[in-house]
Amino acid sequence: MRDIETRRSPLLSLVSWSLTGLLAGAAAFLVCQAVLRRNCNHWGFDIRQLWAACGLAGAWAGAALCTRRRPAWPQFVLLATAAATALLVFVCDRYNVLVEYSLWCDRGIPLPWSR
Numbered sequence: 001m002r003d004i005e006t007r008r009s010p011l012l013s014l015v016s017w018s019l020t021g022l023l024a025g026a027a028a029f030l031v032c033q034a035v036l037r038r039n040c041n042h043w044g045f046d047i048r049q050l051w052a053a054c055g056l057a058g059a060w061a062g063a064a065l066c067t068r069r070r071p072a073w074p075q076f077v078l079l080a081t082a083a084a085t086a087l088l089v090f091v092c093d094r095y096n097v098l099v100e101y102s103l104w105c106d107r108g109i110p111l112p113w114s115r
Helices: 010-036 047-066 073-094 101-106
Strands: none
Touching (some): 010 047, 010 073
16 A cells, blocks of 8 residues: 555645646736736736735645645645745835725825836
């Protein structure tokens, strides 16, 4: 009989790849919106809500990596994607690239890439 620790869990890999795809899709959507809205940096969605998604995906990947003797690639890729998406959200929010409308008004209607 094979040891349970050394067997690969297809469900763990499936969930990890699915979360990676969702986060990568969200990051690609943010980049597309930033390119399409060059002159208009406000919109109706608060991108800071993606922090929770990045945090949960990172926690999932971290827990999956800690519970296995041999780390698997899907969890490493998910952790890297979560970190990259969190960095993208930080840059977009900090430099007013994509800001929710009421927050944009509260900040004094700044131009994109201004602090």
